[in-house]
Amino acid sequence: MIEMKDVSKTYPNGVVAANGINVKIAKGEFVYVVGPSGAGKSTFIKMMYREEKPSKGNIIVNGINLPSIRNSKVPLFRRNIGMVFQDFKLLEKYTVYENVAFAMEVIETDPADIKPRVMEVLDLVGLKHKARMKPTELSGGEQQRVAIARSIVNDPKVVIADEPTGNLDPETSWDIMNIFEEINRRGTTLVMATHNKDIVNNIKHRVIAIEGGRIVRDEQRGEYGYEN
Ligand code: ADP
């Protein structure tokens, strides 16, 4: 599903954020990406949805070799990827319903299919009753649930989340994790960069630890392995 071969990334300022990464992630896996700040977690994740290109090596996601596709093909590639961010990245002027529907409109879904599917995913994240509200009227946890609904509405094969609980209190973070668990149970591959030690140590999944742009640990049902 996701494969990196000898991947390195040097930013224009000379910082080496990935240094000889080799990894395979199979369909249906749930993978935590951990490591200290500045270790290269975001870079690792951004290369998976082609927000960053590697300086060297190959990255194959859903059968597509990312370094060799044109920029104009990136939106097409991302139809099969759901993305969730620490800061939600919702459209503030639009309602919850519209934020989710928009993801279906841009890929030219038959309008008749949009409303039932939007309501279905809003139901899955427990926000059907808030479809008419704007993001600013919601709590952080609710906003993240909208972002998750948006990420899965087109039924992607992979959901990639970069610190999705980074702005949320512990209790809300557990609610968000329950939704990710349900999405993964339904067969979606999940890759999540996180600093949340309690979550990693209590909801066991594969753990990939990155330090200095290298994978230093890769364990099934792993531990977080850092103090915080
Ligand atoms: P993490 O997510 O583990 O905190 P990052 O992947 O964000 O790590 O960053 C890895 C290294 O690359 C850091 O030294 C960071 O400062 C640097 N870096 C990240 N993005 C850029 C960029 N766009 N330009 C230059 N350096 C960057």
Ligand code: ADP
């Ligand atoms: P329910 O059947 O559970 O009441 P609805 O299908 O009536 O759910 O939708 C609930 C809310 O979702 C609506 O009141 C509206 O705010 C929003 N909504 C539904 N369809 C649309 C649409 N096509 N455009 C904008 N908002 C919509």
